[in-house]
Amino acid sequence: MSVPRYWREMPYRIRLEARKCKLCNYVNYPPRTKCYKCGASEFEKYYLPQRGILLSFSIIRNPPTGFEKTTPYVIGLVELEDGTKLLTQITDVDIDEIKIGMELEQTFRRISEDGDSGIIQYGIKFRPKYLKF
Numbered sequence: 001m002s003v004p005r006y007w008r009e010m011p012y013r014i015r016l017e018a019r020k021c022k023l024c025n026y027v028n029y030p031p032r033t034k035c036y037k038c039g040a041s042e043f044e045k046y047y048l049p050q051r052g053i054l055l056s057f058s059i060i061r062n063p064p065t066g067f068e069k070t071t072p073y074v075i076g077l078v079e080l081e082d083g084t085k086l087l088t089q090i091t092d093v094d095i096d097e098i099k100i101g102m103e104l105e106q107t108f109r110r111i112s113e114d115g116d117s118g119i120i121q122y123g124i125k126f127r128p129k130y131l132k133f
Contacts, residue, residue, distance in 0.1 A: 016048035016106060016124060018084070027084050049081035049108040051129060059095055066112055076102055078126055090128035103129040 015112035024059035026037035027046055034041050060067075067073070074090040076098075090098060091109055103128040111123040 015048065016045045018048050019043035020046035025035045025080070027035045029054055029084060029086060035094075048084055048086075052078040052104055052126070054081040054090070054098070054100055055079050055085070056100065057090060057098055074098055076104075076126065089125045090127070091125040098129075 016029070018030070019031040020027050020028050020043060021035040021038060021040050022040040022044060023040040024035060026035055027048070028036050029048060030042070031043070035043070037046045055066040057074050058073050059074055061072045063071050063073070064094045072095060074093075074095060075087060076090045077085060077087055079085050080096045089109075089111075090104065091107065105128075107125055109125045110120060111125075
């Protein structure tokens with residue numbers, strides 16, 4: 001399987017695509033085969049909101065292997081407009097400007113590079129809502 005096809009077949013990695021349980025309406029992100037809340041296995045596709053509020057964050061200065069070139073970086077707990085919470089990297093902001101309660105929006109950014117092959121992996125991060133590019 002080609003690398004681009006691999007990434008296209010995992011839509012939750014490139015957009016906020018989840019599964020909503022048809023039985024209890026619980027939103028499962030990342031998608032699962034069984035509902036995390038009730039165990040049912042029938043879902044409908046659900047797109048999470050692209051905006052949210054920063055609830056908590058941590059500055060990573062001693063990263064895991066493969067992320068040494070990007071330190072320091074920020075990981076934050078974001079509550080989306082529908083109440084879903086997710087852990088994500090915060091980007092496009094100076095570390096000194098990050099604060100609880102700031103409004104954020106989804107963006108698509110480089111995540112990492114696969115070793116010697118140099119294959120670039122992209123994914124979802126969040127940035128301050130006020131940015132204009």
